[in-house]
């Protein structure tokens with residue numbers, strides 16, 4: 766398909782990328798934002814979980830719903846880096862089983878944070 770349909774070039778839009786076999790929306794968003802610096806938000810399990818916990822998303826039932834909410838409220842120029850912030854925050858601070866709320870820099874803004 767890259768040769769025949771896209772003139773030997775990896776496409777730069779999510780719509781075109783997801784036409785490629787094996788490329789889902791998350792991968793397409795990663796390529797669009799990392800390779801082409803487009804304002805796109807890839808939602809993997811970590812972004813999905815952390816966004817919901819903090820309160821950046823509300824009642825999102827799937828990654829696409831979460832993506833739509835995040836894209837709506839995060840400034841366009843911050844979307845690509847916000848994806849990495851959320852992943853790193855989930856990996857090192859807001860850990861799934863035991864979030865480090867006492868060390869967390871965004872605790873005052875977090876819906877899940879203990880109130881004491």
Ligand code: SF4
Nearest residue numbers: 859864866869875878
């Ligand atoms: S305060 Fe706790 S739950 Fe909220 S983002 Fe920080 S680590 Fe996660």
